[in-house]
Every structure is written in structure tokens, then in C-alpha cells.
Amino acid sequence: MIGPRKIARAAFESVDRLFDRAFTPAWNPLYQLGTLGWFFYWIVIVSGIYLYIFFDTGISQAYESLEYITNVQWYAGGVMRSLHRYASDALIIVMMLHLLREFVMDRYRGARWFAWFTGVPLIWLVFACGISGYWMVWDMLAQYIAIVSTEWLDSLGIFGQAIARNFMNPETLSGRFFTLMVFIHIAVPLFTLLGMWIHIQRHRDAKVNPPIGLAAGTLGILLVLSFIEPAVSQPPANLDMVPAVIDFDWFYLILYPLVDWLPGKTVWALVGGGTLLLFILPWLPAKKDEAAAEVNLDNCNGCGRCVDDCPFSAVSLQPRTDALNFSEEAIVTSNLCTSCGICAGACPTSTPFRRTSELVPGIDLPGQPVRDLREKTLATLDKLTGTTRIIVFGCEHGPDLDPLASEEVGIIRLPCIAALPPSFLDFVITRRHAEGVFLTGCSEGDCHYRLGQQWQKQRLTGERDPYLRARVPRERIETYWAGITRNKNLRRKLSEFHDQLKTLPTLERRTTAASQTDAEQTS
Amino acid sequence: MTRVVQFLGQAIAYSLFAVFIGYFATRPAYTHHDPDRALIKISFSHAGAHVEPCKRLTQEELNLIAPNMRQPTKCPRERLPLLLEALIDDQLVYSEELPPSGLARGGTSTVYAKFPVDAGQHHLQVRMRDSRRTSGFDHEKSADISLQPQQNFVIDFRPELGGFLFM
Numbered sequence: 094m095i096g097p098r099k100i101a102r103a104a105f106e107s108v109d110r111l112f113d114r115a116f117t118p119a120w121n122p123l124y125q126l127g128t129l130g131w132f133f134y135w136i137v138i139v140s141g142i143y144l145y146i147f148f149d150t151g152i153s154q155a156y157e158s159l160e161y162i163t164n165v166q167w168y169a170g171g172v173m174r175s176l177h178r179y180a181s182d183a184l185i186i187v188m189m190l191h192l193l194r195e196f197v198m199d200r201y202r203g204a205r206w207f208a209w210f211t212g213v214p215l216i217w218l219v220f221a222c223g224i225s226g227y228w229m230v231w232d233m234l235a236q237y238i239a240i241v242s243t244e245w246l247d248s249l250g251i252f253g254q255a256i257a258r259n260f261m262n263p264e265t266l267s268g269r270f271f272t273l274m275v276f277i278h279i280a281v282p283l284f285t286l287l288g289m290w291i292h293i294q295r296h297r298d299a300k301v302n303p304p305i306g307l308a309a310g311t312l313g314i315l316l317v318l319s320f321i322e323p324a325v326s327q328p329p330a331n332l333d334m335v336p337a338v339i340d341f342d343w344f345y346l347i348l349y350p351l352v353d354w355l356p357g358k359t360v361w362a363l364v365g366g367g368t369l370l371l372f373i374l375p376w377l378p379a380k381k382d383e384a385a386a387e388v389n390l391d392n393c394n395g396c397g398r399c400v401d402d403c404p405f406s407a408v409s410l411q412p413r414t415d416a417l418n419f420s421e422e423a424i425v426t427s428n429l430c431t432s433c434g435i436c437a438g439a440c441p442t443s444t445p446f447r448r449t450s451e452l453v454p455g456i457d458l459p460g461q462p463v464r465d466l467r468e469k470t471l472a473t474l475d476k477l478t479g480t481t482r483i484i485v486f487g488c489e490h491g492p493d494l495d496p497l498a499s500e501e502v503g504i505i506r507l508p509c510i511a512a513l514p515p516s517f518l519d520f521v522i523t524r525r526h527a528e529g530v531f532l533t534g535c536s537e538g539d540c541h542y543r544l545g546q547q548w549q550k551q552r553l554t555g556e557r558d559p560y561l562r563a564r565v566p567r568e569r570i571e572t573y574w575a576g577i578t579r580n581k582n583l584r585r586k587l588s589e590f591h592d593q594l595k596t597l598p599t600l601e602r603r604t605t606a607a608s609q610t611d612a613e614q615t616s
Numbered sequence: 617m618t619r620v621v622q623f624l625g626q627a628i629a630y631s632l633f634a635v636f637i638g639y640f641a642t643r644p645a646y647t648h649h650d651p652d653r654a655l656i657k658i659s660f661s662h663a664g665a666h667v668e669p670c671k672r673l674t675q676e677e678l679n680l681i682a683p684n685m686r687q688p689t690k691c692p693r694e695r696l697p698l699l700l701e702a703l704i705d706d707q708l709v710y711s712e713e714l715p716p717s718g719l720a721r722g723g724t725s726t727v728y729a730k731f732p733v734d735a736g737q738h739h740l741q742v743r744m745r746d747s748r749r750t751s752g753f754d755h756e757k758s759a760d761i762s763l764q765p766q767q768n769f770v771i772d773f774r775p776e777l778g779g780f781l782f783m
Contacts (some may be wrong), residue, residue: 115625337651
């Protein structure tokens with residue numbers, strides 16, 4: 094049965110595919126939602142600092158100063174104001190898409206709960222930033238926001254006097270109120286920044302900047318929008334009048350009509366319940382992670398490749414605790430480990446050329462050890478009967494590979510494509526177990542484990558240790574990053590690879606037994 | 617050709633993004649209040665009378681209290697709820713007992729209520745009981761008012777200014 098999550102993932106991937114074509118995977122905005130969020134945040138901060146220089150606090154001065162910024166200084170202040178507004182709106186869009194995408198792609202449970210959990214308060218903080226900003230303009234929209242916000246707060250019944258009384262009529266409004274709003278509008282973004290920093294703490298090499306081209310394009314279009322549709326104030330606030338029909342920023346104020354339609358406490362219950370649900374979502378249900386990676390000190394020399402490659406900073410180095418003559422050893426923080434196996438794929442000792450009985454790498458997944466991968470690979474290769482034998486290594490988060498299996502094509506699944514040590518490709522090809530090796534997995538640029546695909550590509554091209562050895566003929570290796578929706582392309586790519594291999598000299602087949610002998614001799 | 621198609625695709629994507637933001641940043645307009653109607657708002661905080669009057673202590677009772685704690689009267693904190701009623705064009709639109717705030721029920725009672733009405737002439741009457749009397753009202757005000765569309769008409773209560781204020 095196809096669940097709603099899989100349908101949603103397929104929908105995302107369909108749009109991804111369009112964007113991949115237009116932007117290339119490296120610039121695909123849907124793979125950069127987090128970094129775009131950071132980028133919009135900084136646009137808001139820089140433009141906000143500029144606006145603050147000219148903003149005046151006071152009941153009438155606030156509006157007048159913004160009119161000056163917008164109309165007299167339209168070429169600078171006006172553009173900055175528009176950028177401030179539109180980048181804030183864009184931040185809401187990418188933030189909500191980011192939330193939805195991580196949920197749909199199931200990248201929020203298990204050891205990855207932390208980023209999700211710490212992201213939830215950011216939603217509130219970003220909304221508070223935007224709403225307090227609109228409040229400061231003190232136009233009819235600000236008046237509406239002030240009245241509805243305070244009425245909503247009053248519905249909690251925890252304040253001695255109704256806060257909304259401050260906006261009863263012009264006499265009850267104090268100029269000091271704007272000083273408070275300025276303070277809030279500066280303090281909340283600072284807390285947001287702190288929250289954003291915490292949000293990415295468990296990510297190794299967390300990306301906070303989008304690719305330069307995407308950043309330039311996004312900033313450019315916001316600038317164009319700022320000139321075509323400058324952000325302007327609505328008529329000045331007048332507490333003798335009721336805001337009636339209001340030009341509405343639906344990105345920030347989408348919940349406000351609820352306060353008009355439902356009792357305030359009901360809206361609090363809905364919003365509070367929704368927030369609570371988001372907080373506990375990683376445990377509804379909890380992900381049953383495989384056992385965390387384990388270090389085998391007898392085979393670990395503290396080289397640090399696993400530390401460099403772990404996408405979630407679950408592996409670190411510590412001073413040696415045994416008698417071996419190395420200065421450091423790897424150690425796994427199990428509650429950070431997602432069991433992706435990338436560390437095992439990076440370990441130089443994860444080589445199938447070693448004898449099976451001794452294939453215990455310096456770091457390995459207890460649930461899916463490299464030794465089993467070797468045995469599974471050999472068993473699969475043994476079953477192939479055709480003349481152009483291909484072994485497909487695919488990650489568990491990519492396409493359904495079973496339909497690809499045939500007498501000439503064997504399938505091996507891994508938690509992540511980077512869990513495959515490059516020496517396996519060497520082993521399969523140079524030991525003549527198959528004519529070619531085909532790697533596939535998540536969509537290009539959208540690795541389930543963030544960096545696995547990137548690391549594996551770099552290993553194959555000799556940019557990242559452990560390298561694929563130069564002796565391995567590259568024409569016998571093919572990759573295609575398919576996601577779950579590009580099955581047709583995947584089949585075509587595999588077929589093309591099959592045809593390409595036919596043009597190459599046939600490798601004389603080796604049996605598993607011969608391979609074992611070779612391995613023993615090599616070791 | 618591929619590059620041209622790519623740039624075209626990017627241009628479309630960026631444009632859609634801008635149109636989406638530009639549109640929903642201000643549109644569609646939201647109707648918070650019928651522009652042809654006015655709003656009458658009642659809001660104030662006021663403390664009702666104490667449930668029990670202050671009692672003058674006898675000399676015997678004072679003798680039982682430490683000298684530095686002696687006060688001639690003892691006033692219970694708890695206050696009575698306010699009874700507030702509002703009538704618009706002789707129709708009772710609001711009648712509530714407003715409880716005092718605080719754990720000891722010794723604080724002020726607060727009201728914040730809104731009544732959208734058609735613009736035009738109206739007869740407005742408000743009355744409130746804040747004493748221990750059991751019938752009738754202690755404060756009352758009525759007036760014929762003329763409301764403009766979208767007018768925010770406020771009913772406040774300030775004893776120092778004579779009671780109810782129509783603003």
C-alpha cells in the first residue's frame with residue numbers, strides 16, 4: 094500500500110526533477126531550504142539595521158518616519174523596507190517547506206530528533222519577529238494586529254487588566270509602547286539567531302549559505318519585486334475608527350482570522366496543541382534505529398576518516414585507551430548515530446580483499462557489518478549467469494531496485510551509498526566478479542543522510558579518502574541518483590550501461606572460491 | 617539550447633516565487649469588520665465593594681493583637697462581583713456578573729466586550745451595581761448617540777470623572 098507520506102515524497106521529487114533541470118541539483122532551491130532560510134534571515138537583519146537608523150519611535154513619529162523612508166528615500170530606504178518585508182515572507186515560505194520536506198522525507202526521527210525539536214520554537218520566534226515588525230508601522234494593519242493580538246492574549250485570563258485597553262482610544266495609547274515594540278523587534282530576532290545556531294549543532298559541516306548563484310538569483314528577484322511592488326504603509330492608525338478591510342500579509346497573519354471567528358481560548362488550544370504535536374512528532378512513532386556504529390580498537394588506528402565523514406558528528410577522536418601505538422582512537426556517541434554506515438564505508442580497514450573471517454573494520458555497524466556486505470555481494474554475484482554481469486549497489490532511501498534484478502543484474506542494498514567502501518568496487522571489477530558496478534540512491538543533491546552521496550562521489554573521483562584505486566577501470570562504473578520517482582530513467586541508464594559494458598572486453602569470470610583464495614593471498 | 621531552456625526555467629521559477637510573495641504579502645484583503653457598521657466597545661476595570669464592611673475592633677480585641685500590628689479596623693479582602701448591563705435601543709445586549717480578580721477575590725473586576733452595530737442613531741444605556749445592595753444599580757448612564765461607519769465608540773468607567781464615560 095502506498096501511504097500518504099510516499100505520495101507526498103513522490104510529489105516533492107516530481108517538483109525536484111523540474112528544478113533539477115532548471116537549476117541543476119547543486120542549485121535546486123528545494124535542496125537548499127535551510128540555507129535559504131539563513132540567507133533570508135540575513136537579508137532581513139541587514140535591511141532592518143538600515144531601517145532602524147531612520148525609524149522614529151512615537152505614536153505619530155513611527156508612521157511618519159516610515160513614510161519618509163518609503164516615499165522620500167524610495168531609492169534606498171524604500172527598497173530596504175520592501176526587501177525587509179519580502180525576505181521575511183520568503184523566510185516563512187522556506188521555513189514551512191523545510192518543515193514539511195523533512196517530515197515527508199522522514200528525516201526527523203531517531204537520532205535526528207534534535208534538529209526537528211529545536212526547529213519548532215523557531216516557527217514561533219519567526220512569527221513573533223514578523224508580527225512585531227508590522228506592529229511598529231502603526232498603520233491600520235498595525236492597529237488591527239495590536240487589537241487582535243492583545244485581545245487574544247487577554248483571553249488567557251492571566252493579566253490583571255485587559256492589555257487591549259491600551260488600544261481603546263487615542264488617550265489610552267502611550268508612546269513608550271513603541272519603545273517596547275522596538276526592543277521586542279530587536280530581541281526576538283537575536284533569540285531566533287541563537288535558536289538557529291542550536292538547530293544545526295548536531296550537523297557536521299552544516300551549510301548555512303546557499304550556493305552563490307542561487308543566492309544572487311533569489312536576492313535579485315526580491316529586488317525586482319521591491320521595485321515593482323514596493324512595500325507601503327496602509328492609512329495611519331486611528332483608534333477612533335475600527336480597522337475594517339485590511340490589506341493582509343497572509344504569510345504572517347494566517348492564524349489571525351481564527352481569533353475573529355473562534356473564542357480566544359480555543360485558538361490557544363489549537364495553536365498550543367499543534368505546537369505540542371510538532372514537538373512530539375519524532376516519537377509518533379519513534380524510529381527503530383539500527384544499533385549504533387561500534388569501534389573495534391584492534392583495527393582502529395585513529396586515522397579520523399570516520400570522524401571527517403560522519404554527517405551527524407557522532408564519531409570523534411579521543412586519546413588511546415589501549416596499548417596500541419597510536420595516539421588516538423575513534424569513539425561513537427551512540428545517541429547521535431543514525432546507523433547510516435558512512436563511517437564503515439570510510440574506514441580503510443573495510444576492505445573485502447581481507448579474508449572473510451578477519452573482515453572486522455575499525456568501525457562498523459553491528460546490524461549490517463561490512464563482513465555481511467562482502468558475503469552478500471559474493472553470494473549475489475555467484476547467482477548471476479549472464480555474460481554482462483552487473484552488480485547494483487543502492488541505498489535504502491532510493492528507488493525500488495527489485496524490478497532491476499535479472500540473471501545478469503544483482504542487487505545489494507545499503508543504509509547509505511557511502512556505507513559502501515570504494516574497495517568493494519575494486520574487488521568486484523579487478524577480481525572479475527562482474528563486468529560493471531552500478532551505484533544508485535537518493536536524488537542527486539538530496540542525500541537522506543546529508544553527505545553520503547557527496548562523499549561517495551568524491552571517493553570515486555579521487556577527491557576524498559578512502560579513494561577508489563586508479564587501477565579500477567572507470568568505464569566499468571556508473572552512477573545514477575534516482576530518488577523514488579525516476580525508475581524509468583534508472584532502468585534506461587542501467588540498460589545503457591549494460592550496452593556500454595558489452596562493447597568492452599569480457600572479463601573472465603572468477604568463482605567465489607577463487608576469490609576467497611585470492612583474498613587470503615592478498616591478506 | 618539546453619542553457620537557454622535552463623535560464624528560461626529559472627526565470628519562470630523565480631518569477632512565480634516573486635508573484636506568490638508579492639500577491640499574498642498584501643492580498644486578498646481581509647474583512648475584519650463590516651465597513652458599513654460601527655463598533656461599541658465596553659472596557660474598564662473597577663473594584664466592587666467589599667463583601668463585608670470594615671469592622672471597628674473593640675479594645676479587648678485590640679489587646680489580643682501585638683502592639684505593632686494593631687489597627688483600629690479590620691477589612692476583609694474579598695470583594696463583590698460587579699453586575700453590568702448594557703442596552704442598545706432598549707434591547708439588553710449584555711448582562712454579566714464580573715468576578716473580582718485574584719486568588720483572594722480582592723482585585724478589580726474587568727470587562728472587555730464588543731458590539732458591532734449599524735451606523736446611525738442609537739439609544740445607549742449602561743448600568744452597574746458595585747455595592748452590597750441587592751436590587752437596582754449604583755451607576756447608570758444613557759444617551760442618544762449617532763455612529764459613523766467604522767466608528768469605534770468606547771464606554772469607559774472612571775469614578776473620579778463621575779462614572780460612565782461615552783467616548
